[in-house]
Amino acid sequence: MTVGEVIKKYRKNKSMTQEEMSARLGVTAPAVNKWEKGKAMPDVALLAPIARLLDITTDELLSFKDELTDEEINQYLSKIQKDLESQDFHDVFLSVKEKIEEYPNCEKLIWQAAVILDAKRMTSELPSKDRYDSMIFGWYERCLLSEDERIRNQAADSLFHAFIRQENYEKAAQYLDYFSLENPERKRKEALVNSKTGKRTEAYRAYEELIYSGYQHIQMTLNDLRDLYMEDDDREMARKLVEVSSTVASAFEMGKYNEVCWGLDVAVWEKDVERTAQLMQEILDSVGTIGDFAKSKIYQHMMIKSIDTGFSGGLKQKLLKSLGDETFNYMQGNKDWEKLKSDVYE
Numbered sequence: 001m002t003v004g005e006v007i008k009k010y011r012k013n014k015s016m017t018q019e020e021m022s023a024r025l026g027v028t029a030p031a032v033n034k035w036e037k038g039k040a041m042p043d044v045a046l047l048a049p050i051a052r053l054l055d056i057t058t059d060e061l062l063s064f065k066d067e068l069t070d071e072e073i074n075q076y077l078s079k080i081q082k083d084l085e086s087q088d089f090h091d092v093f094l095s096v097k098e099k100i101e102e103y104p105n106c107e108k109l110i111w112q113a114a115v116i117l118d119a120k121r122m123t124s125e126l127p128s129k130d131r132y133d134s135m136i137f138g139w140y141e142r143c144l145l146s147e148d149e150r151i152r153n154q155a156a157d158s159l160f161h162a163f164i165r166q167e168n169y170e171k172a173a174q175y176l177d178y179f180s181l182e183n184p185e186r187k188r189k190e191a192l193v194n195s196k197t198g199k200r201t202e203a204y205r206a207y208e209e210l211i212y213s214g215y216q217h218i219q220m221t222l223n224d225l226r227d228l229y230m231e232d233d234d235r236e237m238a239r240k241l242v243e244v245s246s247t248v249a250s251a252f253e254m255g256k257y258n259e260v261c262w263g264l265d266v267a268v269w270e271k272d273v274e275r276t277a278q279l280m281q282e283i284l285d286s287v288g289t290i291g292d293f294a295k296s297k298i299y300q301h302m303m304i305k306s307i308d309t310g311f312s313g314g315l316k317q318k319l320l321k322s323l324g325d326e327t328f329n330y331m332q333g334n335k336d337w338e339k340l341k342s343d344v345y346e
Helices: 003-013 018-025 029-036 044-054 070-086 089-102 107-122 129-143 149-165 169-178 184-196 200-231 235-251 256-270 273-289 309-322 326-331 335-345
Strands: none
Touching: 003 029, 003 044, 018 029, 018 044, 070 089, 070 107, 089 107, 089 129, 107 129, 107 149, 129 149, 149 169, 149 184, 169 184, 184 200, 200 235, 200 256, 235 256, 256 273, 273 309, 273 326, 273 335
16 A cells, blocks of 8 residues: 555544644645645655554554565465456556565565466467566576575476476576475476486486386375274275275286285285185285386386396295284184195195
C-alpha cells in the first residue's frame, strides 16, 4: 500500500473526514486529498503527527516491513497469476519488479515470483522473450545465496534448465554444484548435459545407474512400509505390498528370484504353511537368477560384475539349512517342507 492508501484506510477506520484530519494537522483539506490520491507526499515533519492521529506507527504509515508473511506471499503470488491472465505481461513484470524492490530480502517472494513469470513467458507468444533474461536470472542468482537449501536448489534448477534451453551446456553445468553429490537430481542433470555434449555412453550409464538405485530405494521403502503394516496386523496391506514388490521387480527386469523373494516374510508372519512351502520352493528354484538383471538391456551400459555360481550356490545352501530354524517350527510335518529339508543332505 502507498502512504496515501494507508492514510485513507485508517482515516476512514476512525470515521474522520479529510476536513477534520486537515484541521487537526494544520494543513488544507486539498493537501490531504492529494496525499490519498498519490499526487503528493506529506512533509517529513508531518509523518509522526499523522501516525499519532491515526493510531498507527510510522512504519505502518510508510508500509515498512522487514518481511512478508507466508500468507501475504501466497496471496500476492495468486494475484500475479490472475493478473497474467488478463493483463499485458510486461505490465505485470514491472509491477512484480517494484514489489521485489520493496522487499529485496524476501527470498521466497523473489524465487516464486521469478518462477511464475519465467514459466508464463516460456509458454506464451511474447515478442523478445529474452529481454527479461537479465532480470529473471538475476533474481534466481540472488536466491542461490539463500540459507534455505530448498530455495537454493530450486533456483539452481531453474537456472540449469534455462541454460539448457539456450543450449549453453557449459553454463548449465555450473549450477550442478548447488546439488549434493548424494542427490540423484545432480546425477540426472549431469546425464542430461552429457547427452547434449556428445558423451552418450556416460549419459546412458548414468541414467541406468539412476534406474537401478531407484529400484533399490523403491524396494527398501516398500519393505519398510510392509513391516509397518505387519506391526499393525494389517494382513491385507502386507499382502498387497508383496504383490507390488513383485511387480516392481518384474518391471525393472530384476530376474525371477527378485520377483518371488518378497513374500516369504509375510508368509512366515502369518504362519501360512502352504504359502511358505510354495514360496521357499520358488526361491530355491530361482536362486540362480539372482543376477539376471545384469543381462537386461535396461542396464547394458552399466559396469556390472556377474554373480558367479559359487555365490548363488552358497545362498541356496544357506536357505536349505535355514529350513530347520525355529522360525519355521510351524512347518514341521508338512510333506513338501520335509522334502525340501531332505535336500540338505543330498
